[in-house]
Structures are given as C-alpha cells and as structure tokens.
Amino acid sequence: MISTLRFPIRSHIGWGSIEKLLPELQNLKLSNILIVTDQTLVKIGLVDQYLSPLKEEFTVNVYTDVEPEPTLRCAETLVAFTRQGEFDCVIGLGGGSALDLAKLAAVVSQNDGSVKDYLNLTGTKPLVHKGIPKILIPTTSGTGSEVTDIAVLSLEGTKDVVTHDFLLADLAIVDPQLTISVPKRITAATGIDALTHAVEAFLSINANEATDALALKAVKLISGSLENAVENGEDKEARTAMSFGSYLAGLAFFNAGVAGVHALAYPLGSQFKLPHGESNAVLLPYVMKYIAPSCLQKMNIVCDILTKEDKNPTPDDYLQIFYRLVENVGLPTTLKEYGISESYLSTLTEDAVKQKRLLGRSPMPLNQEDIFQIYHLALHGVKAGI
Numbered sequence: 001m002i003s004t005l006r007f008p009i010r011s012h013i014g015w016g017s018i019e020k021l022l023p024e025l026q027n028l029k030l031s032n033i034l035i036v037t038d039q040t041l042v043k044i045g046l047v048d049q050y051l052s053p054l055k056e057e058f059t060v061n062v063y064t065d066v067e068p069e070p071t072l073r074c075a076e077t078l079v080a081f082t083r084q085g086e087f088d089c090v091i092g093l094g095g096g097s098a099l100d101l102a103k104l105a106a107v108v109s110q111n112d113g114s115v116k117d118y119l120n121l122t123g124t125k126p127l128v129h130k131g132i133p134k135i136l137i138p139t140t141s142g143t144g145s146e147v148t149d150i151a152v153l154s155l156e157g158t159k160d161v162v163t164h165d166f167l168l169a170d171l172a173i174v175d176p177q178l179t180i181s182v183p184k185r186i187t188a189a190t191g192i193d194a195l196t197h198a199v200e201a202f203l204s205i206n207a208n209e210a211t212d213a214l215a216l217k218a219v220k221l222i223s224g225s226l227e228n229a230v231e232n233g234e235d236k237e238a239r240t241a242m243s244f245g246s247y248l249a250g251l252a253f254f255n256a257g258v259a260g261v262h263a264l265a266y267p268l269g270s271q272f273k274l275p276h277g278e279s280n281a282v283l284l285p286y287v288m289k290y291i292a293p294s295c296l297q298k299m300n301i302v303c304d305i306l307t308k309e310d311k312n313p314t315p316d317d318y319l320q321i322f323y324r325l326v327e328n329v330g331l332p333t334t335l336k337e338y339g340i341s342e343s344y345l346s347t348l349t350e351d352a353v354k355q356k357r358l359l360g361r362s363p364m365p366l367n368q369e370d371i372f373q374i375y376h377l378a379l380h381g382v383k384a385g386i
Contacts, residue, residue, distance in 0.1 A: 047062060075151075092137065094140075147172055156270070202298060223325070226329060260362045286378045299318060
C-alpha cells in the first residue's frame with residue numbers, strides 16, 4: 001500500500017521557540033500583520049508578552065472576536081474583516097478555535113465568496129488561491145490545529161469543516177511555555193483531546209507504519225504527563241511532554257484521520273456547546289469499548305501503554321482504562337453530568353450519522369443503531385452495559 005504523508009512547511013518546537021517568530025517575519029519582508037487570538041489571552045498579558053516586539057517593525061492589528069466552538073457567523077465576520085484590512089500575514093495565537101479561524105482568514109479572504117461556500121458537507125466552490133502566509137502558535141496542548149488542513153465550525157445542530165492543503169500552516173511554532181497559564185480543566189480537556197487524536201489515528205483504517213509510530217509516541221508522552229500538567233501547570237517537563245505529544249498526535253491524525261469519537265462529539269459541541277475536548281473525553285471510554293472487537297490487537301497495544309502492563313484486557317477492561325483516564329483528570333464521565341437526558345439521544349444520533357467523513361475511518365462500521373447505543377452508554381456510564 002502506498003501512503004501519502006502531509007506536514008506543515010516548517011515547525012519550530014520546544015521551550016523558547018516563540019523567539020523564532022520575529023526573525024521568521026523579518027525574512028518574509030511583511031508590513032501589515034493580523035493577529036487572531038482571544039480576549040482571555042489579551043487580558044492575562046500573554047499577547048503583549050510575546051507579540052509586542054512585533055509592533056516595533058510591523059503594523060499589527062489584534063483581532064479578538066473569537067468564540068469557543070466558533071460559528072459560521074464568527075468565521076464570516078473575520079474573513080470580511082481580513083479582506084478589508086489588506087493584511088499580508090495572519091498569525092493565529094491560542095487554542096484550536098483561534099487557529100482554525102486564522103486559517104480561514106488567511107485563505108478564504110483571498111478567494112471569492114463566503115466561508116459557507118467552502119464547507120465540506122454543503123459547499124459548492126473549490127478554493128483556488130493559496131492565500132496569504134499563516135503562522136499558527138498554539139497556547140494549549142490538544143487540538144493539533146497547527147499541523148492540519150482543517151478548520152472546524154459549529155452549525156445548526158452539527159459541525160462542518162473547511163479542509164484543503166491551502167489551510168496548512170506556512171509555519172507552526174509549538175512552545176510549551178505558552179501553555180503554563182492554561183487552567184486545570186482546559187489542560188485536562190485539551191489533553192484528552194490530544195490523546196483521542198492519537199488513539200483514533202492508530203486505530204484508523206487509514207493508518208500506516210509512519211502514522212502508527214507518531215500516534216504511539218504521542219500516547220506515551222500524553223498519558224505519562226497529563227495528570228502532572230493538570231495538577232501542576234508550571235511543571236516544565238510535563239508541559240513540554242504534552243506539547244510534543246499533542247504535536248505528534250496532530251501529525252498522526254492529520255494523515256490517518258480520526259473517527260467515531262469525533263463523529264459523535266461534534267453534535268455535543270453544536271447542540272449543547274460542550275467544549276470539543278470535553279465532548280471527546282465523555283465519549284472516549286464508551287466508543288473504545290464498543291469498537292474494541294474490531295481492532296483487538298491494536299487496542300491491546302494502546303492499553304498496554306496506558307496501564308504500563310502487558311495483559312489481555314476484556315471489553316470491560318477497555319472501558320475502565322479509558323474511563324479512569326478521564327476521571328483522574330477531573331472531567332465528567334457521563335452525558336447526564338452535562339444535563340443531557342434520554343430525550344436528546346435521537347437528535348444527537350441523527351446529526352452524528354451525517355459525519356460520514358469521520359465515520360468512514362472507524363475500524364468498526366458504525367450505523368445509526370450503533371451510534372444510539374454508544375450515546376446511551378455514555379448517558380448512563382460504566383454500569384449501563386450494552
């Protein structure tokens with residue numbers, strides 16, 4: 001089998017790598033820069049701390065109208081703003097929402113039409129122009145957006161994406177010191193998100209030897225450091241391991257894809273505004289139990305890394321292993337804890353079924369009944385059974 005691997009053009013990774021930003025911009029010979037970030041990062045001083053030196057050499061405009069789980073309206077507003085500003089570079093600084101919006105600003109603003117025209121499920125236009133240079137700098141260890149060609153948007157009842165090689169970063173800077181100020185719950189949620197990327201990429205039907213190596217290293221790094229990063233955000237070693245793990249997981253899932261967990265998580269984000277990482281976390285144990293019979297050998301490899309044991313788990317063991325991971329970092333482990341009741345499971349299922357791009361990579365084909373059963377298990381928790 002021939003596999004094609006895709007990566008960002010260039011990445012700087014490691015503690016202090018943010019110092020590479022200014023010389024990179026100087027080499028590009030730019031004048032007018034748009035920074036897409038969120039108000040929280042401005043308020044805590046992170047934007048000024050790391051990006052204020054740019055103002056001495058460039059015209060800099062900071063855009064902060066960034067929503068968690070960004071809507072189509074949010075993206076359209078930013079793209080219109082970018083077109084009017086005649087910027088020659090976009091820097092995305094923040095979590096996945098800021099990075100995804102920065103991609104759309106850099107690319108769609110230089111093409112005809114609106115963001116809606118380029119959506120995966122309903123869009124009718126192909127992207128023609130690469131757009132202006134984009135530099136993506138994550139401040140969380142989770143989404144992997146800095147290394148993918150995907151921008152995710154919340155729509156009515158579901159989510160959709162714009163995806164194209166043009167959305168790949170021209171430069172990614174992954175500096176663990178930028179994650180020090182991330183609160184415990186966000187550290188936990190984005191960390192489980194990164195772990196989900198790695199596990200689903202490893203189990204994907206599109207996986208290959210290269211993506212497997214990336215995914216397994218990511219699982220090892222993340223599982224070995226997440227609890228420490230949550231409990232002590234200033235733990236340099238834990239934060240560094242999480243940044244590298246998230247980066248590798250991003251490369252793995254960008255090339256092999258994610259599947260059932262993400263397909264079922266999307267409706268939770270759009271219908272109930274659950275943060276993406278928490279949507280993945282609450283579903284991860286139950287999807288893993290359900291699909292385990294289709295990928296026992298690979299599932300055992302993952303669980304050996306997670307438990308640091310060499311044994312032959314049962315389906316209930318898979319459920320418990322992933323359940324404990326989520327529980328130990330303080331995240332909810334059932335849909336009930338988010339106020340979701342049985343009456344919502346049908347509409348969640350209807351929207352999840354639409355995510356054929358994601359479901360098509362699952363090692364176990366998941367039909368409507370399967371998806372409903374997984375939601376039912378996630379609603380009631382580990383004692384529900386299937």
